[in-house]
Amino acid sequence: MSVHLAKGVRDYLPEQMRGRHAVMATVRAVFDRFGFEPLDTPAFERLDTLTGKYGDEGDKLMFRILQRGEGGEAGLADQALRYDLTVPLARFVAMHPELRLPFKRWQMAPVWRAERAQRGRFREFYQCDADIVGTTSPMADAECLAVASTAITELGFPDHVVRLNDRRILRAMARAVGAHDHELPLLIAVDKLDKIGRDGVSAEVRRLGLDDDAIARLWQILDVPRGHADTLDALAVHLDDEGRAGVDTLREVLRIAFALGVAPERLQVDPTLARGLDYYTGPVFETVLPGRNMGSVSGGGRYDGLVGMFCGRQIPCVGVSIGIERLLVLLEEEGRLEVASTAADVLVTVHDDDHRDAALAAVAALRAAGVRAEVFLDDKKLKAQLKYANARGYRWVAFVGPEEAAAGQVTLKDFAAGKQVTVPLHEAASVIGME
């Protein structure tokens, strides 16, 4: 067979959809409980809406849509599939000055990135975002941390850790080591500490032109213990005013998150956390699962400048995205995903052509009574119909043969119990409902 899917995309089979729906329902319930309101936006946007917000990497990975007509032939694109849900939200906020602020919204929808697929990473995947628009209060940042931590806990990963940093701390760190000219490469190098180790980071920043003194200063900053207030106290010593502003904000965010019930061991201030997206301005965070070989399962931060890129008004925002695709991969690997049959409660068999109408009447009566009922759709022997019912996982099978049809009855066989009973048709639904 030479039929293939496009790279990096998947079909979602009925059994998988059960698990997906269950996970999404859990996340949605948490979002609702925290008071976020639902919003949806189009799958694609004008190209100029999306470009220039994510950095060079993001622009490269955007799926562009060719113009119709001459422009398409010339290879020109004027629209693109959304790369995340955050920039479309900012565009929406800019277009709706009448919005009452602060505005809390959740959105669960597919996004597209032209990356090479690998474990837990796809070219089409669902993001589950919760964002708070219109306030600079650290309470909003803490709410985002709390909603993500709660959702991930309820999905079955109570042992997660939310790493926390602030863009202002990172910028101040770059200044402190004299690397303000190449802040971004420095942050990327620092972010790789867990992967390439101290020597790897040192070698990489040396290539950026840092001398031994600067590297020593860098480690002074990075070697602070990973924790909470103590970490922030230690950091503040090394940073300038802007850096200390970030420190103070995180101090508040931590305090509020604890007050909201987030357990201290769930949060960890980590000065090496960078996050690549250009639009972050303040606190940034991501959630990792220690002991599991998987990247971050949620990420977010404050982006106070993004709405201003679409309109004159500066509207501060903070948000978080939960990576259900990665969590689904883990749940499936660990056998913790619901795999119940998608079959209806009862399959009504068809004895023969003469009794087809009686079978249809039975399935209609069962459905009218609220029972999930199907009728066998092919002309096959009863044995084949039963085999089908068993393989598909129906709990009940109904027979409407000559005897039942004549008496207005139906025979219900319970596969689980291996027993069967013949009752008047109008009692069938209650028999199934009682078990």
Added chain:
RNA sequence: GUGAGCAUAGCUCAGUUGGUUAGAGCGCCGGAUUGUGGUUCCGGAGGUCGUGGGUUCAAAACCCACUGUUCACCCCA
């Protein structure tokens, strides 16, 4: 965009140093007398060994290219 591994039946995989008609398990289809599945027994279908080229008397096996796929890097959910 970069690097590495893998590609044999619907699925999971065997297949010896290259050597006759390429195998297993599961699944699928049929049968074991009248309107009863799942268990058991019997039988059956199904593979140009990813595609194309090359080496050889001989290729599923060795070499090259392409395609697909997986993992990792970059970045990210």
